[in-house]
Amino acid sequence: xxxxxQSPTHLIKTRGQQVTLRCSSQSGHNTVSWYxxxxxxxxxxxxxxxxxxxxxxxxxPPRFSGLQFPNYxxxxxxxxxxxxxxxxxxxxxxLGGEETQYFGPxxxxxxx
Amino acid sequence: DAKxxxxxxxxxxxxxxxxxxCNHSTISGNEYVYWYRQIHSQGPQYIIHGLxxxxxxxxxxxxxxxxxxxxxxxxxxxxxxxxxVYYCIVPYSGAGSYQLTFGxxxxxxxIP
Numbered sequence: 060x061x062x063x064x065q066s067p068t069h070l071i072k073t074r075g076q077q078v079t080l081r082c083s084s085q086s087g088h089n090t091v092s093w094y095x096x097x098x099x100x101x102x103x104x105x106x107x108x109x110x111x112x113x114x115x116x117x118x119x120p121p122r123f124s125g126l127q128f129p130n131y132x133x134x135x136x137x138x139x140x141x142x143x144x145x146x147x148x149x150x151x152x153x154l155g156g157e158e159t160q161y162f163g164p165x166x167x168x169x170x171x
Numbered sequence: 172d173a174k175x176x177x178x179x180x181x182x183x184x185x186x187x188x189x190x191x192x193c194n195h196s197t198i199s200g201n202e203y204v205y206w207y208r209q210i211h212s213q214g215p216q217y218i219i220h221g222l223x224x225x226x227x228x229x230x231x232x233x234x235x236x237x238x239x240x241x242x243x244x245x246x247x248x249x250x251x252x253x254x255x256v257y258y259c260i261v262p263y264s265g266a267g268s269y270q271l272t273f274g275x276x277x278x279x280x281x282i283p
Contacts, residue, residue: 092268092270094273101258101274151271158264158269
C-alpha cells in the first residue's frame, strides 16, 4: 500500500509569484484535504476535494485554489504569493465518508 | 464544532507510560475523538480514534470517560521516538466534508 506523497519537498519563491504543489493520495483513497502550517502553529484547513469537486473550504482567500484529477491526485495553487504564505503545506488523503485522514510529509514553501 | 483543550507540554521518563489528557466537553453524541502526533517537521501521523468505548491498537490506548467530555491517550512504554506534539481533535463535519481543526496540542518530551 502506497502512502501519501507530496512534491516538491522544498520550494523558494518571491513575493507576487505563483506556485503549484502536488499530492498523490494513498492507494484506494478518493478524498484529498490540504492544510497550511505556519511555524509554531497547528495545521489549518484550506480545502478538501472529493471526486474532483471542492467539498469544503476553510478561511483562505480565493488566490488559494486546487484541483483533483481522475486518479485522485491533487494540486494546490497559490497566486500572488505573500510573505505570510511561507509555511509547511500538508496534504492528507482519506476515503470519502470516513474521517481518518493520512498525511504526506509536506512541502515547505519559503516566500522571499 | 467541538473544541478541545490540552496541556501545553508534558515530560515522561523513557520506558514509563505517557498519559496525555484532553477535554472536549462540547462533544456531541455522534462525534469521534481523534489523536494525531507530529514529530518535528514531519506530517501529522494518525494514532487512534474512538467514539465511546476504550480503544487499543499497536501504537496506543484511548480511554474515553463515560460522559465523553474527556479522554486520555496512553503510550504504554514511551521511547525517545515518541517525543512529538500530540493533537486531540474532534473532526468538524460540514457540507459533507470532515475537517481536522488542530489546536496547539501537547508537546511531549520523553526523557532518557
